[in-house]
Amino acid sequence: MTIATRERIIGDPVDRIDGASKVTGTARYPSDFTFPDLAHAVLMQSTIANGTIRGIDAADAEAAPGVLAVITHENAPALTEAPIAPLGPPPPFPLRDNRIVHHGQHVAVVVARTREQARAARHLVQIDYEEASPILRIDDPRAPVLLDRWGLDVDRGDVTGALASAEVVYDETFTTAAVTNNPMGLFATVARWEGDRLTVHDASQDPMWVRTTLATVFDLPEVDVRVLVPYLGGGFGAGLRTWPHVILTALAARVVGRPVKLVLTRPQMFSSVGHRPETVQGVRLGATRKGRLVAVDHASTSTMGALDDGGVNLVTPVTANAYSCPNVATHDRRARLHIPSPQWMRGPGPTEGNFALESALDELSYRTGIDPIELRLRNYTEVHPGSGLPWSSKALRECYRVGAERFGWARRTPGIGSMRDGSRLVGYGMAGVTFTPGQAPCQATVSIHRDGSAHVRSAATDLGTGTYTIATQVTAKLLGLDLDEVHVELGDSDLPPAPYSGGSGMATSLSGAIQDAVGKLVQAFLDLVADDDSSPLRGRSPHDVTTTNRGLHVIDAPSTGQTYVDMLAEHGLREMTAHGERNPPGSGASPPPSGSFAAWFAEVRVDVDLGLLRVARLVSAVDAGRILNQKLARSQIIGGAVMGIGMTMLEETVFDPETGRVTNATFGDYLIPAHADVPDIDVVFVGAPDPVRPLGIKGVGEIGVVGVSAAIANAAYHATGRRIRSLPITVEQLL
Ligand code: MOS
Numbered sequence: 053m054t055i056a057t058r059e060r061i062i063g064d065p066v067d068r069i070d071g072a073s074k075v076t077g078t079a080r081y082p083s084d085f086t087f088p089d090l091a092h093a094v095l096m097q098s099t100i101a102n103g104t105i106r107g108i109d110a111a112d113a114e115a116a117p118g119v120l121a122v123i124t125h126e127n128a129p130a131l132t133e134a135p136i137a138p139l140g141p142p143p144p145f146p147l148r149d150n151r152i153v154h155h156g157q158h159v160a161v162v163v164a165r166t167r168e169q170a171r172a173a174r175h176l177v178q179i180d181y182e183e184a185s186p187i188l189r190i191d192d193p194r195a196p197v198l199l200d201r202w203g204l205d206v207d208r209g210d211v212t213g214a215l216a217s218a219e220v221v222y223d224e225t226f227t228t229a230a231v232t233n234n235p236m237g238l239f240a241t242v243a244r245w246e247g248d249r250l251t252v253h254d255a256s257q258d259p260m261w262v263r264t265t266l267a268t269v270f271d272l273p274e275v276d277v278r279v280l281v282p283y284l285g286g287g288f289g290a291g292l293r294t295w296p297h298v299i300l301t302a303l304a305a306r307v308v309g310r311p312v313k314l315v316l317t318r319p320q321m322f323s324s325v326g327h328r329p330e331t332v333q334g335v336r337l338g339a340t341r342k343g344r345l346v347a348v349d350h351a352s353t354s355t356m357g358a359l360d361d362g363g364v365n366l367v368t369p370v371t372a373n374a375y376s377c378p379n380v381a382t383h384d385r386r387a388r389l390h391i392p393s394p395q396w397m398r399g400p401g402p403t404e405g406n407f408a409l410e411s412a413l414d415e416l417s418y419r420t421g422i423d424p425i426e427l428r429l430r431n432y433t434e435v436h437p438g439s440g441l442p443w444s445s446k447a448l449r450e451c452y453r454v455g456a457e458r459f460g461w462a463r464r465t466p467g468i469g470s471m472r473d474g475s476r477l478v479g480y481g482m483a484g485v486t487f488t489p490g491q492a493p494c495q496a497t498v499s500i501h502r503d504g505s506a507h508v509r510s511a512a513t514d515l516g517t518g519t520y521t522i523a524t525q526v527t528a529k530l531l532g533l534d535l536d537e538v539h540v541e542l543g544d545s546d547l548p549p550a551p552y553s554g555g556s557g558m559a560t561s562l563s564g565a566i567q568d569a570v571g572k573l574v575q576a577f578l579d580l581v582a583d584d585d586s587s588p589l590r591g592r593s594p595h596d597v598t599t600t601n602r603g604l605h606v607i608d609a610p611s612t613g614q615t616y617v618d619m620l621a622e623h624g625l626r627e628m629t630a631h632g633e634r635n636p637p638g639s640g641a642s643p644p645p646s647g648s649f650a651a652w653f654a655e656v657r658v659d660v661d662l663g664l665l666r667v668a669r670l671v672s673a674v675d676a677g678r679i680l681n682q683k684l685a686r687s688q689i690i691g692g693a694v695m696g697i698g699m700t701m702l703e704e705t706v707f708d709p710e711t712g713r714v715t716n717a718t719f720g721d722y723l724i725p726a727h728a729d730v731p732d733i734d735v736v737f738v739g740a741p742d743p744v745r746p747l748g749i750k751g752v753g754e755i756g757v758v759g760v761s762a763a764i765a766n767a768a769y770h771a772t773g774r775r776i777r778s779l780p781i782t783v784e785q786l787l
Pocket residue numbers: 257287288289290292396397398399400553554555556
């Protein structure tokens with residue numbers, strides 16, 4: 053079978069097919085689901101960061117109007133521990149005992165007929181705490197530090213020796229603040245039991261794993277648990293774990309014998325669904341005077357929950373494969389604090405690590421007097437340094453060239469403070485990006501019906517990034533149908549198993565499953581007509597045919613063929629369905645290393661009198677392999693850039709140094725970029741389809757955020773001569 057290329061569908065910038073349903077309110081998000089006898093749960097959270105609960109008095113709350121139950125560790129039924137996910141260990145189990153390990157830990161669930169009644173009764177619950185001194189600072193010597201727990205540290209060559217003899221040596225420390233995933237959609241769970249069957253609507257990026265967790269916890273067969281996430285109001289990694297509140301909602305529904313809804317408040321989002329951890333990173337570089345790297349040493353310490361072993365994102369491994377250098381060490385450590393679990397937030401780890409590495413390279417460019425792009429080209433690697441194998445595809449050179457051209461890098465005068473716009477200093481900065489997008493086993497079914505429509509079904513979730521749309525485009529293209537003839541059903545754990553929507557891997561994984569299903573569907577149609585004397589496709593093999601014009605046609609004779617509808621009708625079938633599967637090659641098979649790449653360029657204006665930094669322009673050139681939808685992919689890069697501006701200039705989750713309380717857990721206090729903070733962002737895709745990934749797709753979700761911070765900080769240095777090694781960049785740092 054060959055894919056027709058006469059009319060493009062893959063790559064076309066078509067609008068989101070679910071756009072209209074979202075703006076007209078027919079798309080139902082988890083919190084939209086309701087039932088006639090629905091009860092409401094609210095969480096009560098710990099007001100200390102470390103210690104134990106001596107006692108709970110819930111009598112007044114239980115007697116309050118409308119209250120159905122107050123569930124605490126003292127009366128919660130025994131449940132089975134949550135299982136370890138493909139992405140790692142689960143968060144600490146809720147209401148297990150009286151131990152408190154962070155401020156905001158869920159200590160009670162109040163369930164009432166209305167949400168208002170539950171909220172009112174919450175104030176009547178008396179909790180007596182025994183408080184211990186919490187560990188809240190990453191440099192607190194009491195904090196347990198985990199070293200190379202994940203076996204991914206790299207030690208290549210002789211870093212110490214190379215640094216000792218290097219012509220140019222660089223050694224600096226970088227810090228990045230904790231920042232919090234803030235999807236628009238507040239996370240919500242609605243749980244409903246019918247006998248021993250449990251149905252859950254949940255804000256999750258991984259409905260299959262929510263199902264597995266709940267089945268384990270409540271000791272149910274997986275088939276008796278159904279998790280639905282047809283729409284999600286954003287995730288950015290917050291939805292990759294089955295959080296305690298999800299288990300508590302299902303538990304509450306079982307305890308009160310009614311469906312229960314729980315919607316986190318915005319402040320609760322800061323303590324309940326993870327955050328990007330704080331990091332302290334040391335970068336040492338050794339180089340020749342001509343800018344050739346001879347040693348790279350990147351060591352990071354980031355924060356971790358006191359009792360949580362999961363949600364880990366490593367900061368430094370990507371450094372080992374970003375440039376050609378014989379002597380490389382990368383080390384990741386985690387310090388356990390009494391804070392809510394840090395975990396994944398878009399581009400987790402590489403985003404923080406890139407800031408340090410690409411800032412350090414910028415500093416090296418000034419010390420050696422070499423243009424920042426030229427410096428990176430002198431250390432360009434055509435092979436993946438870790439394995440020594442060539443990258444499956446790599447257009448980073450083109451990212452630099454095309455990005456620089458669109459940005460106008462040639463207009464940059466190298467001197468610090470040499471560019472001005474009236475009273476304001478102008479700075480140009482750039483950063484290179486190497487990223488490893490994920491892939492995971494995924495299944496989908498594709499059916500063609502007698503009316504000519506095709507149906508795709510998979511448990512995969514659309515985070516809001518466009519999975520419905522690209523699945524429609526891929527299916528239409530592969531089957532030779534129009535977009536409106538394809539219907540995609542997602543976000544239901546009863547559908548064919550799919551992995552988490554994360555790690556920028558869903559477009560690749562799901563497209564691979566669809567491609568496999570379509571191949572099998574074509575074979576099934578050819579089998580159907582194999583002995584059919586009246587069929588022009590009789591005895592044809594998949595290699596002889598192309599999927600065009602709603603059917604199969606002979607490659608050498610495009611007018612010879614049959615539509616799917618005709619074949620179904622002639623054989624009295626209502627539909628034909630094929631089951632597709634994509635299993636990424638395992639490490640044993642030594643697949644060529646595959647990565648995505650980008651270059652970011654930033655122009656900033658700085659008012660040094662006021663310490664005001666504004667981003668005037670951002671340009672990114674991205675090699676993400678085949679782009680399935682130019683509009684949505686661009687939109688993802690822009691979204692990543694906005695998140696990058698946030699963590700670079702505005703966002704910081706502040707834990708009170710005494711109590712561990714998040715002091716700025718509202719949108720009044722936690723600053724996220726507004727429109728006025730976001731400049732014109734120019735995105736261009738370069739490169740070619742990747743030969744080792746389905747349809748050549750590398751994924752675009754996360755690469756948009758990586759590199760933004762360094763490009764902006766490097767531009768700020770070019771403008772002012774202030775080297776900012778600490779995020780977010782504050783007025784004080786610029787004055
Ligand atoms: Mo992303 S951190 O894989 O949602």
